[in-house]
Amino acid sequence: MNPVFSTWQRELAEAFSSVDALCRHLQIDPQQLPLLHDYKQFPLRVPRSFVDCMGKGDINDPLLRQVLPLAAELEPQDGYGPDPVGDLAAVTETGVLHKYHGRILLIVTGGCAVHCRYCFRRDFPYGELQLSSGRVDEALAYIARHPAISEVILSGGDPLLMSDAKLRRLLDRLRGLRQVRRIRIHTRLPVVLPARVTAGLLQALSHHEIRPLVVLHANHAHELSEAVADACRRFRQHDISLLNQSVLLRGVNDDAAALMALSERLFAIGVLPYYLHSLDHAAGTGHFEVSDALGKQLIAYMQNHLPGYLVPRFVREQVGADHKLPLA
């Protein structure tokens, strides 16, 4: 191991990448599971911090279900495909997706700390379309040619896989464009690998008056350990606001108790629930689908039992639509 690696990079390098090793660690017999045996195309990847939040011996653990490659991924599903939300048609420059008025999304990396089996970008051609350092000038020129753009969203992959220095350079260049008033970072890293929230990262985010809004991605209250709570506390100490988006997933959070516990836990650690997405129809993810009817019932139940600010907006991303479509 390279001695200059920081703690989070070391943990990332040591993430589980074998189903057998993961099952052994969790005291699960892999024979009990309908596994996908050849998962090289979208490999297993899950950091130890996230695995530590899973229950031992539980093949139905809601966190395990999110990362375990199952044979069901090979079942053909009508309406499921490699580009479920029309990303490719929205690419205007390498690494730039322009779908909605006033904001653009930058694909700043193709890597993630965890591989979520339901991921809507699991087949995204990152190799050709991610924003490499050599393409940043073109992305900035695109923004400058479109003065209506006032918000830039860093996405991927996971933007917090960038080094602190590289992230800071990109943020500072965006901050230098007078038209950019808001920057958002969509990330799952503080949830699955909270050691990523280092002093260097916090400095890169908060040294300028334009502080990015950090939108986390957690689907179940069990993901939000004390280490995650501590990472969120450090963001807030640096005046960084936190929202969360989730995906409604069969066998993970498709019941009212799980969704309410998630909202309550998010609030307890200083994060507001923002979106609950219906599943994007990416090839290989059909076994996670929850009907819209059930989703609406769950939201109605939450509305009857929680204050409005703890009920996420239940939405779907529709190809070609001008904004996300509210479902409830």
Ligand code: SF4
């Ligand atoms: S962290 Fe996000 S982009 Fe990465 S695999 Fe999970 S859902 Fe996909």
